[in-house]
Amino acid sequence: MSRPRVLCVSSDRSTRASVTLALTDTPVNVVVAQCASDAVERLTRQSIDAIVIDASTVANVPTLVDTVESESAETPTFVHWGDTETDAGSVAVLSEVVARTEDTESPDRLADAVARRIDTPSGAVATGAENESGTAGETDDSSDADATADDRRTPDLPDDLEAIVSDVRRRLVDVTSPVAVEQILREGFTATDRFGFAWIGEYDRGEREVVPWLTDPDSMEWPMQRTFPIGDGEHPLLERALRTGELQTFQHIASDRDAVPFGDHAFDHGARAVAVAPLSSSDDVYGVFVVYALEPFTEAERTAIRSAAAASSHVLETIVARGQLEQQERTLRRYERLVETAGDGMYVLDEHGHFMTVNDALTEMTGYSREGLLGEHTSLVFDQDDIKAGEAKIRSLLSSGTGTDTLELSLETKTGDRIPCEAQVAVLVHDGEYLGSVAVIRDVTERKRSERKLREQNERLDAFARIVSHDLRNPLSVAQGYLDLLEETESLEHAENVRDGLDRMESIVEDVLAIARDGQWATDTEPVDLESVARDAWEYVSTADASLSIAETTAVEADRSRLLRLLENLFRNAVEHGSTSPASQAQREAVEDADAGLSIRIGLLESGGGTPTEPRGFFVEDDGTGLPENMRHELFDPSVSSSSDGLGIGLWVVREVATGHGWSVTAAESEAGGARFEFAFDAESNGRRYSNN
Secondary structure, three states: OOOOEEEEEOOOHHHHHHHHHHOOOOOOEEEEEOOHHHHHHHHHHOOOOEEEEEOOOOOOHHHHHHHHHHHOOOOOEEEEOOOOOOOHHHHHOOOOOOOOOOOOOOHHHHHHHHHHHHOOOOOOOOOOOOOOOOOOOEEEOOOOOOOOHHHOOOOOOOHHHHHHHHHHHHHHOOOOOHHHHHHHHHHHHHOOOOEEEEEEEEEEOOOOEEEEOOOOHHHOOOOOOOOEEOOOOOOHHHHHHHHHOOEEEEOOHHHOHHHOOOHHHHHHOOOOEEEEEEEEOOOOEEEEEEEEEOOOOOHHHHHHHHHHHHHHHHHHHHHHHHHHHHHHHHHHHHHHHHHHHOOOEEEEEEOOOEEEEEOHHHHHHHOOOHHHHOOOEHHHOOOHHHHHHHHHHHHHHHHHOOOEEEEEEEEEOOOOOEEEEEEEEEEEEEOOEEEEEEEEEEEOHHHHHHHHHHHHHHHHHHHHHHHHHHHOHHHHHHHHHHHHHHHHHOOHHHHHHHHHHHHHHHHHHHHHHHHHHHOOOOOOOEEEEHHHHHHHHHHOOOOOOOEEEEOOOEEEEEOHHHHHHHHHHHHHHHHHHHOOOHHHHHHHHHOOOOOOOOEEEEEEEOOOOOOOOOOOEEEEEEOOOOOOHHHOOOOOOOOOOOOOOOHHHHHHHHHHHHHHHOOEEEEEEOOOOOEEEEEEOOOOOOOOOOEEO
């Protein structure tokens, strides 16, 4: 026999709980509807024996009462006013009202009125016969999880069933493992002769199947190593229990063993009925509790199963929630360890650009403590241009919906140093709201240095190609000139000059290849006479009507081949860019000797004491037109040229050779208005010696 159902219509949890508690001693099942529409739906699909309406939370009580009377005229209806003001017009249309007096408005008086109206003196009012045919299962409604009397006590249970339920509840206290839940339920229900076997099946939502738990396979004689697909109709009891959230019973296994999980094995071991109770919460379904009985289930046995399953569901819900929290904490700790141990700086900014989280690497990069950064605006370490670039990047990420992007910026440390960095930026968005950003920032100083070095090497290689064509022109033109003389005069005395030109070309090629390999412009240094090297360089340059004078000379510690090229380039540039200009022509016309041309002079730079005995360097100057005013700051750049002949390449070689020797080179104007190049020795480098002849 099923117990009467009382429908409590209320959206207030405390009211539902108090009404249910008041009806604890009354042999009824309390079901809940949180609004009027839910109540009407319950009436249409379930058998309801009485209705209690909470007037404090139901908006239009008279309308609901009228609906109840039209749907189920025989169902007694009660209104619980609580502390609300009674409306006389509303009271007049109610079928039965609990009078609003001090002793009848309490839940206990309401419970008495309900018990009298449905007439349950014996505690058992039948609403329908139990299905004994064995051809289909019976579905019983469970009470609302937060207001059911069955969750607190199980009235009218035989002592042995009461003992089972009490023992299960007691052992479930402080349980932290689903394995323990399975063991407690199985041992509790198989310890009595009423039940033959019990097991718990986990519902795998992804695979859509019920998987029996095997916590103690050695003690089980049942073939549990299988799963039960859900949704194909082959296991109706399991499917209905999971779908409806209500207890399902099948009273005669013999009539359809295939409809019962492990039906053949259960019947062979004496089981005649099976019950499937869902293990679930309001938010999730965990599985099923399956119990096999030696006789058809009584109402008390079903009540005991429901009660134990409800208690187990609460425990599983707690275990799942605790597991999720622990998983989140473990994930958070892993991320925290990852952030803290990362070699790159990491930070989280709020939506206004203030530091919310920083890792140790960032504090090391900036020199600030963690406390010194947290809460501060990014302007503490980034300039306004970088901040604007970062804000633009964030707007781009938000508009495009992309995950991350990269930008380059400069980080200013506590000491004022600036570090070139690359930041990988991502935005933090929740429910469409921008909450801030997170970034991984990497010091790219070494990468920038490598990029600069590679760029310089590429520029150097490009320059080498031009150097070869540029520097080879001097000895090539000399060799061609002497070859022409040889053809005209048929005198072999010019052949030696041609050979010297070709040897010089070979030397230049070898120098370029050596410099390209090791990048050094001065390798084998030795004391060389400046005048001797200058005279040799003059021979390799087509000097036309130019003249060379050497005021003073000294022994210089240098790589002779490279110094020779330095002077060659200076002479060639002077002749090609200084002697053919209008100013130079005017100078020559002013000279009485018509054959006088460009004059190039070499001398020593005096030391700080003003005497030439310890020169601090040497100079090369001419009386030509001088250096182009707009190019004086870019003379040594290989990409700069004042003519198609390429002034920049020649002077770049001059600078590289000087730098390779440890000398500094500066360009100025000579006293005659021409170009003057000064080479200052580094007195401490390579132990160089200087002396006069």
